[in-house]
Every structure is written in C-alpha cells, then in structure tokens.
Amino acid sequence: MCLGIPGKVVRWIDRDETFAQAEIEFDGVRRICHMACVIEANEGDYVIVHAGIGISRIDAAEAQRVFEELAALGDDEGWQGADW
Amino acid sequence: MSDLQSHNPSWQLHCPISIPDNGEVITLSHGEGGRLMRRLIHEHIISAFGTMPSDSQAVHQNDPLLLMDDAARLPAIDGEIALSTDSFVVSPLFFPGGDIGSLAVYGTVNDLAVSGARPLYLTLSLIIEEGFPIALLDHVLKSVSTAARHTAVQIVAGDTKVVPRHAVDGLFINTAGVGQLVDPIAPGANALCEGDELIVTGPIGQHGIAVLCAREELALEPPPQSDCAPLTRAISVLRERMGMRIRAMRDATRGGVAAVLHEWAGASKQTLTINQCDIPVSPEVRGACELLGLDPLHVANEGTMVVAVEPGHADCAVEILRSLPEFVHATHIGSVTKKGISPVTIARTLGPEQPLDDPLGAPLPRIC
Amino acid sequence: MKYLDEYRDPAAARKLLAEIRRCANRPWTLMEVCGGQTHGLLRHGIEAELQGTVELIHGPGCPVCVTPLEAIDFAQQLAMRDDTILASFGDMLRVPGSRDSLLQTKAKGGRVKIVYSPLDAVELAKRNPDSQVVFFAVGFETTAPATAIAVQKAKCDHVDNFSLLVAHVRVQPAMEALACSPGDGVQAFLAAGHVCTVMGYASYEPFVKQFRLPVVVTGFEPLDLLDGILACVRQLEAGEARIENQYARSVRREGNVAAQELVNSVYEICDRRWRGFGEIELGGLQLRKNFHEFDALKRFKDVSQLPIVESSECRSADILSGRIKPPECPAFSHACTPESPLGAPMVSSEGACAAYYRYRNLQNNSPSGSPQKRG
Numbered sequence: 026m027c028l029g030i031p032g033k034v035v036r037w038i039d040r041d042e043t044f045a046q047a048e049i050e051f052d053g054v055r056r057i058c059h060m061a062c063v064i065e066a067n068e069g070d071y072v073i074v075h076a077g078i079g080i081s082r083i084d085a086a087e088a089q090r091v092f093e094e095l096a097a098l099g100d101d102e103g104w105q106g107a108d109w
Numbered sequence: 110m111s112d113l114q115s116h117n118p119s120w121q122l123h124c125p126i127s128i129p130d131n132g133e134v135i136t137l138s139h140g141e142g143g144r145l146m147r148r149l150i151h152e153h154i155i156s157a158f159g160t161m162p163s164d165s166q167a168v169h170q171n172d173p174l175l176l177m178d179d180a181a182r183l184p185a186i187d188g189e190i191a192l193s194t195d196s197f198v199v200s201p202l203f204f205p206g207g208d209i210g211s212l213a214v215y216g217t218v219n220d221l222a223v224s225g226a227r228p229l230y231l232t233l234s235l236i237i238e239e240g241f242p243i244a245l246l247d248h249v250l251k252s253v254s255t256a257a258r259h260t261a262v263q264i265v266a267g268d269t270k271v272v273p274r275h276a277v278d279g280l281f282i283n284t285a286g287v288g289q290l291v292d293p294i295a296p297g298a299n300a301l302c303e304g305d306e307l308i309v310t311g312p313i314g315q316h317g318i319a320v321l322c323a324r325e326e327l328a329l330e331p332p333p334q335s336d337c338a339p340l341t342r343a344i345s346v347l348r349e350r351m352g353m354r355i356r357a358m359r360d361a362t363r364g365g366v367a368a369v370l371h372e373w374a375g376a377s378k379q380t381l382t383i384n385q386c387d388i389p390v391s392p393e394v395r396g397a398c399e400l401l402g403l404d405p406l407h408v409a410n411e412g413t414m415v416v417a418v419e420p421g422h423a424d425c426a427v428e429i430l431r432s433l434p435e436f437v438h439a440t441h442i443g444s445v446t447k448k449g450i451s452p453v454t455i456a457r458t459l460g461p462e463q464p465l466d467d468p469l470g471a472p473l474p475r476i477c
Numbered sequence: 478m479k480y481l482d483e484y485r486d487p488a489a490a491r492k493l494l495a496e497i498r499r500c501a502n503r504p505w506t507l508m509e510v511c512g513g514q515t516h517g518l519l520r521h522g523i524e525a526e527l528q529g530t531v532e533l534i535h536g537p538g539c540p541v542c543v544t545p546l547e548a549i550d551f552a553q554q555l556a557m558r559d560d561t562i563l564a565s566f567g568d569m570l571r572v573p574g575s576r577d578s579l580l581q582t583k584a585k586g587g588r589v590k591i592v593y594s595p596l597d598a599v600e601l602a603k604r605n606p607d608s609q610v611v612f613f614a615v616g617f618e619t620t621a622p623a624t625a626i627a628v629q630k631a632k633c634d635h636v637d638n639f640s641l642l643v644a645h646v647r648v649q650p651a652m653e654a655l656a657c658s659p660g661d662g663v664q665a666f667l668a669a670g671h672v673c674t675v676m677g678y679a680s681y682e683p684f685v686k687q688f689r690l691p692v693v694v695t696g697f698e699p700l701d702l703l704d705g706i707l708a709c710v711r712q713l714e715a716g717e718a719r720i721e722n723q724y725a726r727s728v729r730r731e732g733n734v735a736a737q738e739l740v741n742s743v744y745e746i747c748d749r750r751w752r753g754f755g756e757i758e759l760g761g762l763q764l765r766k767n768f769h770e771f772d773a774l775k776r777f778k779d780v781s782q783l784p785i786v787e788s789s790e791c792r793s794a795d796i797l798s799g800r801i802k803p804p805e806c807p808a809f810s811h812a813c814t815p816e817s818p819l820g821a822p823m824v825s826s827e828g829a830c831a832a833y834y835r836y837r838n839l840q841n842n843s844p845s846g847s848p849q850k851r852g
Contacts, residue, residue: 027513027538027619027671027697028402028476029727031480044630051400052478053392054329059596059626062736071480073674073727074400076476076566076616076623077594080736081674081727083480088726091704095489098496327593399478401567401593458485458521458699459494466835469815473567474593476620477512477541 029075120279122201133243140271157250158264173265181265191226194285204323206335210252217286218260222344223358226288233267234283260339295355301377305445306423308416311438312391314408333393338412356417364468367406369415371467374452382454383443401474484698493703501710506532506662511669512539513697519836521699534799535829537651540616541568542821542828543751546785548644549574552613556587564598565613567591571824575786595627602639611773614641619671622736625743628771642773645762648672656688665691665709670724677732681720689718696724753794793820803833
C-alpha cells in the first residue's frame with residue numbers, strides 16, 4: 026500500500042501525542058490528518074500522508090540530493106540527447 | 110442508492126437549506142392523481158417556472174405547461190430537430206457547484222448543443238421518494254428554473270411520480286430535450302482526420318471530484334466545486350467564428366476526457382494523442398486526485414467538452430473560447446495522429462507516448 | 478505540487494536514463510518490490526526505455542493482491558449481515574473473492590462503505606451506533622500505523638460497535654522467500670519506499686549480507702525510480718552488494734520509530750497465508766490480546782467461513798513471485814481481463830497484470846512485453 030502523498034503542514038490542531046492532528050495542504054485542498062507519527066513536524070514542513078496519517082517528515086536537504094547528482098553529471102557531450 | 114440509506118438519506122448530505130422537523134413532506138398520495146397531486150403540480154412545480162420570460166420567439170403564446178394537457182403542443186420548427194434524453198440519479202442530490210436540478214437541465218441542454226442543435230424545449234419527469242421534504246423539492250425546482258432561464262429553454266411538459274421509501278434515493282429526474290439543428294453542423298467523430306487538433310474547454314475532472322468528495326464525505330477543504338454549467342454559449346460562438354473547421358464536439362461526462370477520446374478513436378479508426386503537461390487541472394482537483402489515487406482524465410465533467418478542429422486551427426479555437434469568461438482555461442491538449450496500436454496515447458514524463466486506458470466503471474479512491 | 482512535480486521533470490529523467498545506459502555494460506535484472514513502483518515504471522514508459530539494459534521483474538508488493546481469499550470471503554459475509562457495515566479502502570472493492578467481489582456484494586444488498594482513512598471508519602461507527610462497523614484492515618507495514626491509531630481511537634472513545642478484520646502483511650519475509658527461491662534471476666532489489674519509511678532499512682543489512690544482492694530503497698516518482706535503478710546498476714557493475722537509500726527525503730535507517738511503537742502496541746507478528754504464495758512464516762500482523770475485543774474474527778465467531786475456491790487457470794502465484802510475466806499466463810487478456818478478473822493482480826490498480834493489460838498495446842511492440850522465460 027504505497028500511495029503516500031506529500032502535503033504541507035498548515036496548522037496544528039492538536040499536538041497531543043496519541044491522537045495529534047494537523048491540517049495538511051495538498052495543492053488546492055486541505056484535510057485534517059493524524060500526526061502521531063510525525064509529531065516533530067512544524068508548520069510549513071512537508072509530511073508524507075498515507076491513508077490519512079502522516080508517516081514521515083520530508084527532509085528538505087535530502088530531497089535536493091538527486092538534483093545535485095544530476096548537476097554533477099554535467100552536460101558533457103557524448104551521451105546527452107543521444108537517443109532523443 | 111446510498112449504502113447507508115436507512116441512517117443517512119443522501120438528501121441530508123450537504124442539504125443547502127434547513128428543513129424543520131415538522132416540515133411538509135411528499136407522500137404517496139401526492140402521486141395518485143387526486144387533489145393533492147394537482148396542488149403539488151400547480152403550487153410547486155408549475156409556479157417554479159411561471160415567471161420564465163419568453164426569450165425565444167418560437168415559444169407559443171399559451172404556455173403549454175399551464176394548459177396541463179397530456180401533451181405539449183409546440184409550433185413548427187424549421188428544418189431538422191435534435192432529440193435527447195437523460196436521467197439524473199446523482200448522489201448526493203446537492204454538491205458544491207450545483208444540484209440535481211441544475212444538472213438535469215445542463216446535462217440535456219449540453220447533449221443537444223454538442224450535437225449541433227440550439228436547445229428549445231425540455232420535459233421534466235420527477236420520481237420522488239415518499240417522505241422527501243417539499244421545501245427541498247422547491248429548492249431543486251428553483252434550480253431547474255434558473256438553469257432553464259440561463260440557457261433559454263422552456264420546460265413544456267412533465268410528469269410526477271411518488272414511489273415508496275427506498276425505491277429511489279430521494280429524487281430522480283429525467284429530462285428530454287428538443288433542439289433545432291443549426292448550420293453548419295460539425296460532421297462528428299467519424300470524420301476525424303490525421304492532424305486534427307484536440308481542445309478541452311476548461312479544467313477537467315471537477316464534477317466527479319466534487320460529487321465523490323461530497324458523497325464519501327472525504328472532508329477536503331475547500332470542498333471541490335462541480336463545473337456543472339451550460340456549453341451553449343461556447344458552442345454558438347465557436348460555430349459562428351469557426352464554422353466547418355470544427356470536426357466534433359462532445360461533453361466529457363461519465364468516464365471523463367479519456368472516455369470521449371476512446372469513443373472518438375473507435376469511431377474514427379484513428380489514434381488520438383494528448384500531452385499530459387498541457388491538460389488543465391485545477392489545484393483542488395489535482396490535490397484531491399493525488400490524494401485519492403485517481404487520474405483526472407477518468408473523472409466526470411458536467412460543463413467541459415472536448416472539441417476537435419481541423420489541422421492548424423486549435424490556437425484560433427482556444428483564443429475564441431478564452432474570450433468568454435467561463436472558458437479562460439481552454440487548452441489545446443493534443444491531436445489526431447496516424448493510426449497506431451493504441452487507440453489513445455498520452456505523453457508523460459519521458460516523452461514517448463504511453464497508452465491511456467479506457468476507464469473501467471466509476472473511479473474508486475485508493476490508497477495503493 | 479512540491480515534492481511531486483520536480484520528480485517528474487522530463488529533462489532530468491532523460492539525463493538519468495542516459496546515465497543508466499552509460500553505466501550498464503551488460504543487461505541486469507532487478508525486481509521492484511512495490512506495485513506502486515511497477516505502475517510508475519510502466520505508466521511513465523521507463524520499462525520500455527530500459528529494454529536491453531535493465532529488465533524489471535515485478536515483485537509481490539500489492540497488498541490488495543495478496544490479501545487471502547478467506548479474508549475477502551469473510552468480509553463479504555459480514556457486509557451481508559443486516560446489522561453490519563463493512564468499511565474498506567476503495568482498492569479492495571473490485572478484488573474477486575471465491576465467489577464475488579465486494580462491489581458485487583454491495584449490489585446484492587450488502588452494506589459496504591468506502592473510506593479514505595481507517596479513522597473515518599471509527600467516525601462512521603460513531604454516527605451509526607445501531608450498526609456494527611468493521612474496517613477491512615489490509616495493507617503492508619505502511620498502512621498498519623493508520624489502522625493501529627484507528628483501533629486505539631475506538632478503544633479510547635469506547636466505540637464498541639467498531640472492529641477490525643485484520644489482513645495486514647509484512648513485506649520482508651516475502652522478499653526473503655523470493656531471494657531464497659532457487660533459479661530466481663533477480664540480481665538486485667528496489668525496496669518499497671513507503672514500507673521502509675515506516676520500518677527503516679536496518680533490517681535489510683543482514684539480508685544484503687546473506688544473499689549478496691544489492692538493495693536500494695526507492696521512491697515512486699519517475700526520477701526516484703530512475704535514480705534507484707541507477708544506484709543498483711552502479712553497484713552491480715562494481716560487483717558490490719550494499720543497502721542504499723535513494724528515498725532519503727522520507728526514509729531513515731531506523732524508520733519511523735513512533736509508527737513502529739504504535740504498530741507494536743496494537744499488533745503482534747503472526748504467520749499469514751498470502752494469496753498466490755501460500756503460508757508465509759511471520760508474514761502477517763494480528764491484534765494483540767488487549768485489543769481482542771476489536772477483532773472482527775472473534776466478534777463474529779458465529780459467521781461460518783465458507784470453503785475457498787481458487788481459479789485453476791489463473792497463474793497469479795507465479796506472477797506475484799516474479800516467475801512469469803503477466804502475458805505468459807494463458808488466461809491473460811483472454812479469460813482474465815480487468816472487467817472480469819480471475820486473479821487479484823488483474824483487478825488491483827497496483828497489480829502487475831492490470832498494469833500490463835493497461836499498457837500492453839505499446840508494450841506489445843517492444844521485446845520487453847513479449848514473453849520472456851527465465852528459469
């Protein structure tokens with residue numbers, strides 16, 4: 026079961042540990058999601074939501090890694106656009 | 110029918126008005142032809158349409174509805190006519206952006222309009238569940254009336270049935286419509302040729318997402334809004350300005366844009382190709398679709414159509430549509446290409462086209 | 478949408494694709510564990526682009542597909558009871574049981590309600606105090622925290638008419654079973670990003686040592702998938718076998734400890750029959766004793782379990798274990814279609830057969846879609 030979608034924490038409703046809830050924004054819509062497993066997330070952070078509960082806080086620095094790697098690959102000729 | 114009906118009738122969902130506990134309700138006697146029924150028809154149904162101005166010159170001086178004959182007698186129509194019928198069983202009856210009343214008018218009006226006709230007359234059949242609040246019926250009829258006025262069609266005949274509890278889910282409506290075919294008439298999907306260009310008239314998937322979120326109580330804020338609206342104006346402007354350069358038009362209702370493309374591919378024996386990045390999707394629908402695992406291309410619309418135009422004329426059609434305030438998001442999304450293995454293809458991230466599947470039944474929210 | 482759109486960028490995807498081709502000096506065979514990854518690979522045309530470079534074998538990662546028949550049959554019997562509402566994720570509705578799908582059960586008068594979250598089922602129970610509400614708790618480790626919170630919420634709020642029909646499954650025992658099966662040509666694994674988000678990947682370290690197969694924890698968007706494949710190819714070319722974490726924006730080595738504690742407080746590990754696989758040791762979760770009052774199997778003891786009936790033509794077991802690709806099944810696209818599926822992989826939106834059926838037309842044109850025997 027893998028449909029996990031990143032959403033932005035816009036408002037904490039209840040940071041009580043067992044049934045913590047926050048309002049999470051997914052592009053144009055918001056939904057109240059359970060946050061017991063991502064209690065460390067702050068407003069403005071992104072969390073991955075699965076079946077109505079947050080399962081991880083997105084690490085913004087790690088999220089950049091693939092793009093850094095892409096930049097490091099550079100634009101050296103010989104392969105770029107080879108098959109396109 | 111709502112699976113939990115005994116506990117939550119669907120008309121309670123998103124009911125726009127407060128209904129007092131002791132409010133009057135429809136009973137089986139309202140459908141049995143006697144005084145109660147005549148009163149219901151006169152005081153609630155006909156009165157809802159009584160103030161409608163005659164926008165159309167063709168409308169008979171004596172309102173056929175007021176005559177309450179067994180059939181409406183209408184003036185002769187010059188040339189060919191188009192006839193269409195549709196039944197409306199939407200659950201819930203009220204949803205953000207519309208209700209079963211506006212849907213019942215725009216649905217049939219749009220079917221006539223995309224077929225090349227100017228909609229003139231509608232019939233209105235109501236199948237009402239006993240116990241349905243009369244105040245709510247009034248509300249729906251007001252929506253019907255507003256929508257009819259908005260599209261300059263006249264309700265000329267009708268029927269009212271009351272059925273026992275649970276035989277229908279609150280209220281079902283059937284409308285049949287008559288329209289006058291107006292030249293030039295688009296030749297239709299059979300005539301699609303390689304190179305023809307495909308347009309959608311607005312952001313897709315809005316009606317289906319609005320109804321799904323309302324029915325399944327998905328608690329998304331703000332509640333996604335239906336696009337339930339007439340296409341008559343867009344069609345008449347397009348016809349005026351583009352004439353025979355329009356190949357085909359189809360409102361993308363159940364099954365969404367994907368279903369229209371598949372039907373057209375089947376009818377024309379061509380392959381239709383679209384670009385994912387060009388498809389207009391509102392942020393609400395985008396967010397809801399990602400969350401629920403749905404493809405907006407498979408989700409129903411009620412005021413958005415797909416238009417095919419001759420090669421090289423998409424930009425012109427888009428410009429014409431965008432001059433109308435309701436269609437500022439009209440977009441060129443693809444074209445008719447040489448017949449390939451797949452009837453409909455879509456270019457996603459990696460460029461080469463992938464087959465776009467024909468929707469299978471209603472989209473169900475998923476988590477995997 | 479942030480964290481989605483940038484990972485679907487075409488130019489970046491092409492660059493990664495070119496780099497994979499550059500790195501691979503021979504063809505490699507990888508297995509993506511999760512069905513979400515299978516769909517991403519087919520939907521975005523990645524599998525077709527990589528033909529001849531990387532062959533992708535589709536793993537068992539569709540919990541809907543492996544949910545045992547007896548659980549589906551039991552859910553249908555519950556839905557047909559006058560006093561019971563069966564709440565389920567939409568995914569399960571079209572999956573055939575022995576006789577019907579839940580959608581057919583609903584058509585026959587069963588009360589089935591789709592929910593987005595298990596917690597919505599608890600609210601449903603509160604709103605329908607005269608009915609029993611049973612939530613069909615399917616899914617991998619990713620989903621178990623959500624159902625665990627739901628049952629805790631029901632206990633806390635004394636929602637006595639709520640219960641769970643638990644069919645949760647655990648991925649790693651199944652991966653071990655696959656890695657052990659001789660003749661399986663898999664040379665590296667893309668591990669399921671969201672399962673690892675919850676469970677972490679420390680537990681794969683002994684796995685990697687034991688089987689000497691690279692494992693790369695991988696996300697679901699095109700760039701994630703390509704990046705994960707690239708990492709596998711680099712390891713394979715270098716003769717290495719390590720655990721790597723491509724999906725580090727979501728996955729930590731230790732996983733989500735709060736989620737694990739939540740799951741452990743409600744569930745214990747048990748053996749479970751997987752549809753298509755048979756009994757998998759430690760392959761499932763069941764409610765702990767102190768939550769037995771919320772166990773639908775215990776609450777509805779009076780509901781007799783009917784004998785299960787499996788289709789004889791369907792080879793979903795071989796497909797789920799990666800032994801054959803869907804087009805190699807004799808029933809594929811003839812007796813078995815999404816309209817009338819014989820096996821779960823054809824019906825689930827995540828299932829390998831449904832993915833192949835959906836994307837088969839163009840795939841037929843390319844060698845990657847033609848039957849390929851592995852042994």
